[in-house]
Amino acid sequence: MSSRKSEDSVATPKKRHMDALAEPPEVNHELFVGLSSLRDTLSSSNHSRDFAFAHAHYLRSRVLALGIIFTLLSPLWIVVDSLVLPAELLRYTLLGRVVLMLGLVGVLVLALFSVERIRRIRFCAGMLLALPAGFYVLVLAMLPDRAVQDLVGYGFIPFLLVASLSVFPFTLLESLCAGLAMLALLGFAQTVDGTWMTGRGVESFWLLSSLLVVSMAANHFQLSLLLRLYRQATHDPLTGLFNRGALEVHLEKIQAWQREIEGGEQQGRAPCSVLMLDLDHFKRINDNHGHSVGDNVLCQFARILSGQTRKHDCVARYGGEEFVVILLGSDEERALEVAERIRYAVEVFEFTDRQQQRIPVTTSIGVTQLRQDEPAQEALKRADDALYRAKETGRNRALVAEAASDALAVD
Numbered sequence: 001m002s003s004r005k006s007e008d009s010v011a012t013p014k015k016r017h018m019d020a021l022a023e024p025p026e027v028n029h030e031l032f033v034g035l036s037s038l039r040d041t042l043s044s045s046n047h048s049r050d051f052a053f054a055h056a057h058y059l060r061s062r063v064l065a066l067g068i069i070f071t072l073l074s075p076l077w078i079v080v081d082s083l084v085l086p087a088e089l090l091r092y093t094l095l096g097r098v099v100l101m102l103g104l105v106g107v108l109v110l111a112l113f114s115v116e117r118i119r120r121i122r123f124c125a126g127m128l129l130a131l132p133a134g135f136y137v138l139v140l141a142m143l144p145d146r147a148v149q150d151l152v153g154y155g156f157i158p159f160l161l162v163a164s165l166s167v168f169p170f171t172l173l174e175s176l177c178a179g180l181a182m183l184a185l186l187g188f189a190q191t192v193d194g195t196w197m198t199g200r201g202v203e204s205f206w207l208l209s210s211l212l213v214v215s216m217a218a219n220h221f222q223l224s225l226l227l228r229l230y231r232q233a234t235h236d237p238l239t240g241l242f243n244r245g246a247l248e249v250h251l252e253k254i255q256a257w258q259r260e261i262e263g264g265e266q267q268g269r270a271p272c273s274v275l276m277l278d279l280d281h282f283k284r285i286n287d288n289h290g291h292s293v294g295d296n297v298l299c300q301f302a303r304i305l306s307g308q309t310r311k312h313d314c315v316a317r318y319g320g321e322e323f324v325v326i327l328l329g330s331d332e333e334r335a336l337e338v339a340e341r342i343r344y345a346v347e348v349f350e351f352t353d354r355q356q357q358r359i360p361v362t363t364s365i366g367v368t369q370l371r372q373d374e375p376a377q378e379a380l381k382r383a384d385d386a387l388y389r390a391k392e393t394g395r396n397r398a399l400v401a402e403a404a405s406d407a408l409a410v411d
């Protein structure tokens with residue numbers, strides 16, 4: 001999880017956010033916000049991995065709801081068929097309906113057992129649309145030409161599926177591809193029933209295209225709202241970093257990943273370290289220069305942390321002037337080196353007040369290695385204890401937690 005990825009850009013990307021602190025934007029009306037989020041709803045390539053999981057979770061709930069509706073509608077339609085279709089045609093649709101229902105039940109079961117499986121859930125969503133469309137193609141292909149006229153309600157299938165697109169938080173590209181497939185399906189149906197390029201046929205095309213545009217608009221608003229809510233729930237509004245809740249979830253995910261990679265082994269192949277950082281005498285900065293300068297220092301500090309870490313590390317604001325960095329793939333020794341690098345970067349950074357006078361700022365850091373077999377809170381507590389010792393022993397220093405190894409200090 002990187003705090004620098006861009007689902008975050010839906011509301012306020014960090015850099016923009018910091019710039020905005022210095023100079024509030026003049027143009028900020030709804031249309032501008034709507035258009036800027038188009039980039040985020042167009043495709044999922046801009047979404048962070050963590051948002052992809054949240055997105056998949058939401059998509060799964062929609063797949064289950066719509067899957068149940070489609071599965072229940074299918075047998076009901078057999079009743080309609082048996083009322084309007086001649087007996088010799090009924091067998092064509094009945095077999096298709098049974099296959100369709102089995103397919104839908106299969107999709108439901110797969111979705112049910114696909115918690116946190118992003119690709120599988122996308123596959124289920126695609127199948128939910130593809131199965132009824134495939135059934136319609138099959139019926140059209142199998143039925144004798146003149147019998148197609150007897151079908152009741154089948155011509156409605158492409159319209160129903162395009163309308164269903166609006167229920168899912170699909171990206172615009174996903175919806176466009178599905179919509180084009182439905183237009184092709186309508187074209188095929190029209191060549192079979194003889195309305196291709198007739199007035200009625202063109203009218204249906206126009207209707208389906210309009211419905212597709214409306215569904216895509218619904219996708220856009222649904223996905224951008226989801227992105228915005230996700231950001232508000234997981235990010236600190238001042239610095240744009242992950243908040244405490246998101247950090248704790250992330251730590252648990254890392255431990256699950258460690259267990260997967262390391263198996264029963266205690267530590268080793270997938271090391272991960274936690275840094276707990278606190279600005280020294282931050283209250284003085286607030287008292288001497290004002291709260292807004294204090295806020296600016298916090299933002300600059302957040303920017304230093306992001307600059308000193310890698311894309312796949314996680315930087316979070318733990319609360320107040322306390323921050324946490326999770327270093328993936330780093331053991332304690334390596335983490336101490338990074339901590340020292342951060343400490344030095346903060347010490348030499350030119351923080352300034354409103355008169356552009358330099359404010360000396362330093363940070364104390366506690367370092368520990370995360371174990372796969374402990375509650376994540378334990379690691380945070382160890383890092384916090386080491387931070388406390390760093391404060392006690394003079395501040396502006398990084399210390400490794402005692403419980404994990406003998407204390408190493410770098411001044």
Ligand SMILES: Nc1nc2c(ncn2[C@@H]2O[C@H](COP(=O)(O)OP(=O)(O)OP(=O)(O)O)[C@@H](O)[C@H]2O)c(=O)[nH]1
Pocket residue numbers: 238278279280281282283284286290291292293294295298319320321391395
């Ligand atoms: N400007 C600003 N100040 C904050 C924010 N959150 C917490 N603070 C302030 O951070 C200060 C923390 O002070 P203390 O906990 O006494 O710690 P300290 O002054 O940094 O001293 P040591 O940690 O012992 O070095 C308090 O004055 C809080 O008001 C914030 O979002 N913005």
